[in-house]
Amino acid sequence: MYIRKQRLLTPGPTPLYPPALHAMMASDIHHRTEDFRRVYRSCLADLKEVMATANDVLLFAASGTGAMDASVSNLFSRGDKVIVCCAGKFGERWAEIAKAYGLDANVLIVPYGQVVSPAQVEAALAAEPATKAVFVQASETSTGAAHDIRAMAAAIAKTPAVFIVDAITGLGTMPLDIDGWGLDVVIGGSQKAFMIPPGLAFLSISPKAWKLAETATLPHYYFNLKKEKKSGDAGESSWTPSTALILALAEALRYVKQIGMDKLIRNAQLLAEATRAAVLKLGLELFAPGSPGSSVTAVKAPAGLDSSVIVKEFRSRFGAIIANGQGSMKGQIFRIAHLGYFDFMDLFAVIAGLELILKANGLPVEFGAGVAAAEEIYQKASQQ
Numbered sequence: 001m002y003i004r005k006q007r008l009l010t011p012g013p014t015p016l017y018p019p020a021l022h023a024m025m026a027s028d029i030h031h032r033t034e035d036f037r038r039v040y041r042s043c044l045a046d047l048k049e050v051m052a053t054a055n056d057v058l059l060f061a062a063s064g065t066g067a068m069d070a071s072v073s074n075l076f077s078r079g080d081k082v083i084v085c086c087a088g089k090f091g092e093r094w095a096e097i098a099k100a101y102g103l104d105a106n107v108l109i110v111p112y113g114q115v116v117s118p119a120q121v122e123a124a125l126a127a128e129p130a131t132k133a134v135f136v137q138a139s140e141t142s143t144g145a146a147h148d149i150r151a152m153a154a155a156i157a158k159t160p161a162v163f164i165v166d167a168i169t170g171l172g173t174m175p176l177d178i179d180g181w182g183l184d185v186v187i188g189g190s191q192k193a194f195m196i197p198p199g200l201a202f203l204s205i206s207p208k209a210w211k212l213a214e215t216a217t218l219p220h221y222y223f224n225l226k227k228e229k230k231s232g233d234a235g236e237s238s239w240t241p242s243t244a245l246i247l248a249l250a251e252a253l254r255y256v257k258q259i260g261m262d263k264l265i266r267n268a269q270l271l272a273e274a275t276r277a278a279v280l281k282l283g284l285e286l287f288a289p290g291s292p293g294s295s296v297t298a299v300k301a302p303a304g305l306d307s308s309v310i311v312k313e314f315r316s317r318f319g320a321i322i323a324n325g326q327g328s329m330k331g332q333i334f335r336i337a338h339l340g341y342f343d344f345m346d347l348f349a350v351i352a353g354l355e356l357i358l359k360a361n362g363l364p365v366e367f368g369a370g371v372a373a374a375e376e377i378y379q380k381a382s383q384q
């Protein structure tokens with residue numbers, strides 16, 4: 001009761017991998033030295049390895065949005081026709097970036113909680129053969145829904161358009177066969193499944209996407225993909241890198257490689273499955289029941305209870321920070337994260353906390369019912 005450990009349980013920033021945090025203390029290193037180049041090279045090589053791609057991978061000192069911005073400003077020209085899949089707050093961000101740079105965007109909007117279907121993308125491509133790119137979120141963190149990236153890629157690969165995937169919470173939570181499916185740009189961020197603090201963004205870029213960079217005329221300076229590629233090949237970043245975060249990333253990637261990317265994904269999928277089972281058992285509803293992703297589970301607040309109350313009580317009773325809904329979803333949903341450095345002990349605690357909070361707010365909760373549902377999933381998985 002009197003000790004409440006602070007626990008960061010949001011879908012970004014996510015819980016930190018302690019050895020990566022400790023590695024940050026060695027940041028009294030200069031970035032134009034062989035010692036640092038060794039670390040920087042290992043980050044680029046390990047990112048390629050865990051993303052399982054032969055494409056170039058580039059790193060930026062920025063939050064994830066920086067790499068989203070870079071993928072637009074480096075590959076397109078004013079007035080270019082593009083398709084934006086918009087299923088939530090991050091889809092809206094793609095639309096806003098496209099608008100800011102003067103692209104001619106056909107925004108395929110679906111209600112929050114739903115996803116854009118591959119058939120919608122195919123139809124939009126057929127209607128506008130001059131389309132240069134399709135933008136999407138692999139996992140729409142604001143609603144907990146996941147897009148069918150593989151089927152979308154199959155439709156896009158038949159056209160001249162490139163496929164640009166914000167996989168900032170998709171990487172490490174769902175299979176993404178970058179080379180096999182033809183994902184031209186795949187964007188990640190440090191503070192999601194990569195278990196370190198915010199401040200690094202990265203992307204993979206295919207030869208098909210590199211071709212666009214040859215003719216693109218949008219202005220850009222700080223985020224310069226060609227320059228970054230040249231610097232990266234020399235083991236350096238174009239500008240002063242976030243040295244501390246690079247040291248952390250190297251350590252976190254060592255861990256991810258040791259577990260294996262497939263196991264990291266399986267971990268998220270199992271926790272997501274257990275979360276869904278637990279909240280349904282408690283009589284709650286999922287916000288994206290049709291296509292739930294594994295990075296985060298969005299849960300509807302029960303009738304008559306604002307989700308902000310649930311979020312606040314997690315904080316005041318248990319010191320735990322969980323995510324509310326974003327934008328107009330605030331107060332309607334709360335989100336339980338499972339990407340990166342989350343395990344079943346975290347989840348058991350979150351579900352038990354949720355039971356206590358619901359009960360305290362007058363809901364008919366049988367203590368242990370949700371936890372038991374999660375335990376069943378754990379037990380089934382551990383016997384396999």
Ligand SMILES: *Cc1c(COP(=O)(O)O)cnc(C)c1O
Binds near residue numbers: 066137140
């Ligand atoms: C976190 C996140 C981003 C990036 O947001 P930043 O605040 O710039 O790191 C982009 N897309 C998705 C789907 C995200 O979850």
